[in-house]
Amino acid sequence: MKQKILIDQIGTSHSFETSPKRIISLVPSQTELLYDLGLEDRIVGITKFCVHPYHFKSVKKIVGGTKKVHFEKIRLLQPDIIICNKEENTKEIVDELSKICPVWVTNIITIEDNFQMISDFGQLFNCRTEAQKWNDKLAFALSDFKNFIKDKPMKKAAYFIWKNPFMVAGSDNFINELLKLNHFENIYDNKGRYPEIELKKMRLEGDPDLVFLSSEPYPFKEEDAFEIGRHTHHAKTVFVDGEMFSWYGSRLLKAFEYFKRLHLKL
Numbered sequence: 530m531k532q533k534i535l536i537d538q539i540g541t542s543h544s545f546e547t548s549p550k551r552i553i554s555l556v557p558s559q560t561e562l563l564y565d566l567g568l569e570d571r572i573v574g575i576t577k578f579c580v581h582p583y584h585f586k587s588v589k590k591i592v593g594g595t596k597k598v599h600f601e602k603i604r605l606l607q608p609d610i611i612i613c614n615k616e617e618n619t620k621e622i623v624d625e626l627s628k629i630c631p632v633w634v635t636n637i638i639t640i641e642d643n644f645q646m647i648s649d650f651g652q653l654f655n656c657r658t659e660a661q662k663w664n665d666k667l668a669f670a671l672s673d674f675k676n677f678i679k680d681k682p683m684k685k686a687a688y689f690i691w692k693n694p695f696m697v698a699g700s701d702n703f704i705n706e707l708l709k710l711n712h713f714e715n716i717y718d719n720k721g722r723y724p725e726i727e728l729k730k731m732r733l734e735g736d737p738d739l740v741f742l743s744s745e746p747y748p749f750k751e752e753d754a755f756e757i758g759r760h761t762h763h764a765k766t767v768f769v770d771g772e773m774f775s776w777y778g779s780r781l782l783k784a785f786e787y788f789k790r791l792h793l794k795l
Contacts, residue, residue: 538636548655549609556614562778637777674785684738686713694725728760740764745771
């Protein structure tokens with residue numbers, strides 16, 4: 530293959546003589562996507578949070594988390610490429626890793642960005658057919674879901690991701706895009722990306738119909754639901770699967786089915 534120049538989602542230009550054969554993935558949802566694109570044999574390193582597919586943690590080298598990585602372990606794996614994400618991994622980590630090999634950084638805010646990432650991986654890893662298949666499946670599922678949701682009324686929602694301090698999903702992130710797609714109007718979408726909020730101001734700041742408590746990164750309990758719910762007039766508090774709202778990549782296919790079941794419960 531002749532020199533291939535490709536530009537990642539933060540605008541960094543990379544040139545490759547051949548398609549990268551040794552991949553380290555530092556983002557759980559992207560590890561799952563690489564596996565679904567048929568690249569299992571090329572993945573040499575993952576994070577401790579890469580829980581899908583399940584068997585990876587026993588056969589792949591764990592190189593740390595998403596925010597703290599073990600640079601020496603990564604160097605010894607002799608990767609050809611490291612896959613990061615603008616939100617999951619810090620700029621400092623990316624800069625340091627760039628001394629080892631090219632670091633491909635994704636930036637996923639919208640569903641369109643997700644399609645772009647999959648196409649990019651198709652080009653990068655020479656698996657265009659698989660990538661196209663996934664994008665076709667996702668496009669079909671998206672159009673089916675839009676059809677399912679079109680007559681559902683808008684409901685005001687707050688999506689909690691952390692406690693002590695309480696933090697929610699705000700604007701300019703993938704969770705908010707999926708809330709909008711579901712006709713959930715995020716009462717905090719004017720407060721920055723992941724704002725800290727005060728429970729006692731929740732009624733004033735939008736008084737949601739629905740309070741979503743995400744399963745990750747913080748494991749909310751029943752008593753949290755009670756505490757948060759008391760600060761609304763009549764909100765229904767719902768525990769939701771954080772992977773379905775925050776994981777991009779191939780996971781989105783399962784998310785559309787999950788959202789349909791969620792709406793039937795509300």
